[in-house]
Every structure is written in structure tokens, then in C-alpha cells.
Amino acid sequence: MVGGEVKTLPMEIKFNEDNLKKLEEAKSHYPKADAALMSALWLAQEQFGWLSTDIMKYVGDLLGIPYEHVLGVAEFYTMYNKKPVGKYHLQVCTNVSCMLCGGYDVVDYISEKLNIGIGETTPDGKFTLIEAECLGSCGTAPMMQVNNYYEENLSKDKIDSLLEKLSKS
């Protein structure tokens, strides 16, 4: 990883009130509490930014699931961050439709502009760049996902203004 600290972990690993409430709500959707694991991991990622071993252990304890099972699930799904990521997670789609419309050019352009390679984070911890598999936005290619939301029909100008806006916030 290029650069040093990305996100320092809070001292205490504990869900905030809001997330504890959301977890109870999620548990009520299923006949068995362990089915709420994926929801719990989402909440954890929202609160802590990524899923460290300690966080996974905490989530496992909350739901009465062994850590190994939690790790297995977290590792299986690509959207759970098992490593710290920057404040803005730039996930550029390079699958077939985007590739035909210049998805790799977008990756190269951002990589050059931010001076980071794929899977790397800028030294200030602002941006992480990754190549993503099809994000279901083929009609508006090329596109990328920035944290939770999509940025579609990308052009150099659009990327420039987006990165400018994000680096200021």
C-alpha cells in the first residue's frame, strides 16, 4: 500500500446505539439470528470503515457465531473490506460493456492522476482505487462506484470535476 495510515481504529469496538437498534431490527427479519450476519457486517463496515479481526470477533459474539464462520463469510463477499480503504473507494467497472466503452482508460486515467496503482490508497488516505466486476450499469458505461453510489457515463472532464470535489470535502 502506498502511504501510511488510512484510518485509525477507534479504541473501543462497540456498535453505537443506532447500529445496535438496526441489528435487532435485522434479526427480527429471520427465524434464526445468525442469518443477520451479513447485515451485521454491513453495519460494522459502515461504522468502522473496514472489518478487522477484532471487529469480526465482536460481530460473531453479538450473534453467537464462531469467529471462523464470520471470517469465512467476510472473505467470500468482495464488498466487505478486509483491509482499510480510503475515505473514497473508487471502484471502476472494467467488465465487458464498460471495457468496450473505455473502462480501462478510466482506470489508467485515475491511476495516473492520483499516482496510485490498482488496490492502492493515496498517502492522505482519501482515495483507494480498485478494478471492479460488472456493477450492473452497462447502459451508462463507463462507470464507477464511489462508496455507495454510482457515477455513470464517465468522461475525463467528469472524472476531473468529481475528484476535485471529493478531494476538497
Next chain:
Amino acid sequence: MSDFQPIILKNIPELCNIDVYIKNGGYTALKKALAMKPEEVIDTVKKSGLRGRGGACFPTGMKWSFMPQKSEKPKYLCANGDESEPASFKDREIFEKNPHQFIEGTLIACWAMGIKTAYVYIRGEYYKWIELLQEAINDAYKKGFIGKNIGGSKYSVDLYIHRGAGAYICGEETALLNSIEGKRGMPRFKPPFPASFGLWGCPTTINNIETLANIPPIIDHGGEWFSKIGEPKHAGSLLYGLSGHINKPGIYELPSGTLLTDLIYKYGGGVTDNKAIKMIIPGGSSMPPLRGDEIEGLKMDNENLKTVNSYIGTAGIVVMNEDTDVVKVIKRITKFYYHESCGQCTPCREGCGWMLRILDRIDNGMGRPEDIELLKDVANNIEGNTICAFGDAAAWPVKWAIKKFLPDFEKKVSESVNIPITNKVHSLRVTYQE
């Protein structure tokens, strides 16, 4: 442009709003269905000839009739909105433009099969659309269409969204079940089929989002009306997704059996820069590709696509122009399958990696004369030898691209630099002897 009136993506502004939806005849089908016997609802769906829109084209009414009407265990419905097949992006259009028709269809399906809990599985990346659908579900709860005593009846249904987290394989129905149970999304062996042993071992039906969105108009207008739309063997409309080298990409709702050339030139505005077409993927990346010279007069539905050895899949059409490097495209598709293989079955887990490495060296000008045969061999050994259809999905593009675009592969191989095959152990021994 066309006389066809869309069934799902209707041209009504703000249809996503529940009041607008009700004003335009929404939730009347639910009331009508609740007044019918469950068997009558299933019969209507059977009569309509509706087939699953997730790719397998299984008759929906028949699938529903597999559910036991009387069961000691609870029963479940899962709506499959994983939509991870490259080139398909239709379900998000439904969530955005007409979520209530999907919700209504889901509720009717629940009534028909005696289900009290339904889960909507949506891929994790669709955060915006999860928010939109949740809003729609909340509105429907408030109006009494979901929850206790729906639509004033004695029937109660709950509807929950389950957010995925980035795994293509969770679109496979049994992998989806495991994912909802909070496990790794690995497909299960069938039998037992989900209708007898699904979520938590209970009878479960899995339907695609688009399939369920088709249910309310079928109940409203009757099965016979629906069966007359499009091709008789694949009735109804399809949400065709156009992407790639095309002027007007997007989702187009048209009757099944619409001409592919019409889709590309009439609706899609033609190929970008007016170039000729080299390759077309007719229904999502796993479907066997077509050559540009195969599309004249070709109707887009499952039966007609079989005549050119392909399938409709999810109707996600990728158009590629004459300058496209077929080997590169197939390599990219194979990379996707290599990344997404759940790793359960050896032929798929190992085979996808082998195919990717061989395609990579052909693409990088280091292909060997025997590589094309080797690729075919690996693909043939994946196909049909895995628990789920993922293996076929990974093997088909490679196998059929070689069959249909052999000169492209041969050209790359013949232009390759002939690099002697070195074996590390062997070369070490040589050094030692010197």
C-alpha cells in the same frame, strides 16, 4: 416508435410513487387475486405461458405448482435481484421506475403459494435501488398492502430486503438461499429442490424480479391476454438491455421475439461510428456469442436463439464492432468467471484459472499451436461437471467463441513468438551439470 404498450416500464411519470401507482390501477390485481382461490391464481399464471426471466426460462406457473399447498413448516418466497450477470441491468430499472408492480406481484405470488414471508435479495452494489425499494415497501406497509391482513383480507405477509455483498454466484438460486441464511453463497446440490427443502429446510420458491413484476397485469387481464404477446413459446415482453458499441444504450421493453436488427438499428440507434458488427452477446456474458452475419432476421426469444446455438439468458445484449479483439473480450469474460467461481467444484475452480492463463498468453503473443485445442478441452471438462450452471456459464463463451471466431484465435497464435517451454526443475538440473 412502436405500437407496443410496455407492461412493466410504463410510460407514466412518477409511477414509483404509490399514489400515482394506485391511481393508474395499481394494487387492483392483488385484490382480485385475494378474491380468487390460490389454485386459480396458479392456473392463470400457467395459462399465461410466463417463463422465468432470470435466464433459465422455466415456466413460472409450473414452478409455483411444485410448492406443497399444505405444509407444517413455514414457506418462503425469494425474489432474485442479484443481477450480477455482466450486461444485464434490467431489475434496477424496475426498482427505480415501477417498484410497486414488483411488490404487488410478489404479494400475489405469496397468496398463490400460501407464503407468509418473502425476501428480496438485492446485490450489495445497488445501494441506491435498495433505498428506493425500501421506501416503496414502507409506503405499501403504511397503506396496508403488506403486513397484517393485506388489502383488507385475512392474509398476512411480510416482505424484507436482504442486501448481498458482491458475489455473482448468489444469483444462482441455491447459493442465494445460503446467502440469506447468513452463509457463504455456495450453491447446494439438487435434489432436494428448493420447493421441498429451501430456506432453513422449508419449502421455498425463487423467482426473478422481472418475472414477479409480470404477475399483476396477468391477473388483471387474464392469462390468455398475456399469452398472445410476443412469441407463443416465450410469451410476454422482455426488458432488453443494450450496451457496448451502440448509439443509444439502455433498457427497452418490447415483445419477445423482436428482431435483433430492429433492437440494434431501430431502437438502439445503430452501431457507434456506423461500423459493422463483429460479435454480439445476446443474453448476458455467459451466453454463446453470435457472429455479425448471424443476426439478419433473428428473433430475440429463447426458441429462436436456439437455432443459432445460443439462449436469451437475461436479454442483456452486447454489441461489438468490427475492430473488436475477440480474444481480449473472451479473456475479460473469463477473468470475471475466474474471480467469481465459488471454488466448490474442482473443474470450475481450477478450469477457469487455466482458461484465463491460456487466453492471457495467446493475447500477449505467447500462444502455442496446441493452445486452442487445449482451451476447448478445458472448457469441455468444466461444462456439465459442476454442481450449478456456473461451470457452463464459464465454459460457453470460450467454447463458442473458438467455434465461431476460430480465425481470430488462430491469427493471434500464429503471430505469437515461439518461446521454448521451460521447466524450472529441469533448467536447474542443467545448470548443476555444467
